Amino acid sequence: MNKVKQKLIFILLFVGFAASGQDNMSVLLSSIEENNPGIVSLRAQFDLERAEARTDLLPSNPTVEFGRFPAVNGTGVKSTWGVSQSFEFPTTYVKRSKFAKESELYSQLGFQLARQEILLEAKVALFEQVYLKNMLAEARRREALAKSIESNVERKVNAGHTSILDLNNARVRTAESAQKVVEIEGLMKQNGYKLLAMNGMKPLPNYDTLILQTTLPGRDSLLNAYSERDMRFKQSDTYVNVANANLAVVRHSSLPEIEIGYESESTDSEHFQGFRAGISIPLWGNVGNKRVAKAKVMAASAYKVEMAYHLQIEFDQNYAMAQNLWEQLQTSKQALASYKNLSLLQKAVDLGEISIGDFYTEASFLYEFSDRSLELELEYAKVKANLTRFEL
DSSP, rough: HHHHHHHHHHHEEEEEEEEEEEEEEHHHHHHHHHEEEHHHHHHHHHHHHHHHHHHSSSSOOOOOEEEEEEEESOEEEEHHHHHEEEEEHHHHHHHHHHHHHHHHHHHHHHHHHHHHHHHHHHHHHHHHHHHHHHHHHHHHHHHHHHHHHHHHHHHHHHTTTTTTHHHHHHHHHHHHHHHHHHHHHHHHHHHHHHHHHHTTTTOOOOOTOOOOOOOOHHHHHHHHHHHHHHHHHHEEEEEEEHHHHOOOOOHHHHOOOOOEEEEEOOSSSSSEEEEEEOOOOOOSTTHHHHHHHHHHHHHHHHHHHHHHHHHHHHHHHHHHHHHHHHHHHHHHHHHHHHHHOHHHHHHHHHHHHHHHHHHOOOOHHHHHHHHHHHHHHHHHHHHHHHTTTGOO
């Protein structure tokens, strides 16, 4: 019964920490979205494209004409004036409005997709920083252990219980451990600067509560969300809609154009005024544009099919990789939990039961196994971030 209670407490704690980590990730990414120069620039570009999409939706400006014609022979003068307005066929404006809306939506999805790429890069960088933080903590523990062993070996050398060779070996191992600490600190600074730059050179909130190891959702539910919410699917759909809307505009632009006007003409003896109207005769002026618009529809449809195929393959590969990494990670965690004999090795070397070389041979195996476990956590977190990019 106690074991059951312990398991329940562990599960509740894990869920609580995971939720806290996810909330903190949302806070960090919100800060980057607000301050990232790239996203700010993309948002301004989207505003420009949205404004451009809403142009040319109204008829052209009216034309006003004036004329004064003195007689070549004589003193008479003829005066004229007129106003006219030309229109495309009325349904053309409806089609242009629909094309503008689809173009605006396409630009919005393009902005969201580019924004998503930046936030995905930031999320991966945050995971890398957590990984480096864990690696640094492990490297410092190993450095402290190496210093402790070196100190014990030095006392034994002074007491004549071991040779100087063992001390030299211990010092080399301590130097290697210290070098590893410096190396990881350098990597953390580089990655930290990258995150600082992505946040517009503003310090990020604390990310110590972020967790790399969270469970993978079921394949079917994740695939449904992936297909419905991934911006790349939506953008390819909208690309086809834009092409079809453009074709509709081109087709209706081939319909007759209408012009109406009012004119007045007067001479010394007579005055004429009245309305006039005209209509264009569509013959060959728009043939090439139709051909191009139809080709755009075909190209957009082919792109949509290719994108769906590519994204399905990407999902299958990433999900299979995530499953494999998760299984490796669990196996690694279980093995590490059942193979905690580093303290026993330290006691053995302190008592002179094993040599320094034998200790580090065994310890290196444990170190490599532990490092690989941390690497698996990072690789899994990256793949899962890619699978759930639609959440950003």
